[in-house]
Amino acid sequence: MKRLPLLPTVIVGAAIATMIGLGIWQLQRADWKEGLIARYEAASGLPPVAWPSVPPADDDLLYRRAEGFCTEVTGWRAVAGHNANAQTGWSHIAACRTGAEGPGMQVDMGWSRDAAAPDWTGGRVSGVIAPDSVHRIRLVSIEAAPGLVPSAAPDPGEMPNNHLSYAIQWFLFAGIAGVIYGLALRHRQKGLTAPPVPPATGR
Template sequence: MKRLPFWPTLLVLVAVAVMVGLGIWQLHRADWKDGLLARYAAAEKLPPTAFPAVPVPDEALVFRRATGHCLEVVKWDARAGRNRQGEQGWRHIASCRTGGGEGPGMAVDYGWSRSSDAPKAANLAGAVDGVIDFDRDRVFILVADKAAPGLEASEKPSPANIPNNHRGYAVQWFLFAAVALVIYVIALRTRKAA
């Protein structure tokens, strides 16, 4: 019986151990994500709150109904998004002044359109009711219930739109580990037969 080649065997076993470890890590991430999504779903049922006047790290506000006050739209930003019918287009995010110059202000998603051009909305000053969401930079945005004139309502934020793919990733890592072992065993048998 031939001995197993030390270095190739060690390399394969280390690679398999890393892949199995990554699979286990993804299973832990899946459990964490389940808890996060449950907290988000619970936030949808909480009573409305005031939109935070200062940035807060508390993601418990995400998907909660809120009211904010926009004194004046300072600038517009268009970001890819969907309307309530699921059509692709542009979300129109307004940076609002909320007070006498202090504080970060407030971002409001005033609606959706097919065009990225800034809306020609009249005065939007006043109270805004909606649902708190966050953007790609984890900055809170209030998605308005009622679209500004000339816009359609943007897709309502929901935890149902956040996937939990971690179990699938775990299966992939475990399969990669199994395939690596099978390929190595085939390589050893081919070597032995030669």
């Protein structure tokens, strides 16, 4: 049996090992994400908390029920959102002062098809803490501001968990790479073992 070419075999073997390692890592990430979603789902049954004066460094408060008081609305922003009936439109988020030091409170005060800011100047708010791409967390109010309907309640079950499919892809890539390299080696071995073609002789 012919010896395997050293350098190509090392390169392909390292690539396959890396892809398998990435697949295993994605499986671990899938288990982690499932545990995280389960923890967030359990958080909805915990007692309400007061809105923190400073956003926490971790995500322990996500999907907890919370209460806060908006002493003054300093601005509005409208982001793409949907209501409880899965209708698409705009969720209206108020930037609030809370009477304490810190960044204040971001409150989703409801949904509408119109991006114009609602007529709401503040007050006590109860809702669920949700992720916010700008301010880390925001409070999704249970009761909507006048002229709005409540935005859809934050649902940890909507968090994407595609790690299992990513793991399968990496394992498939590793298998395909192994098959392709095996076929290339087979073709090479046939080329090395083929009998030489006799030279043509003249008359």
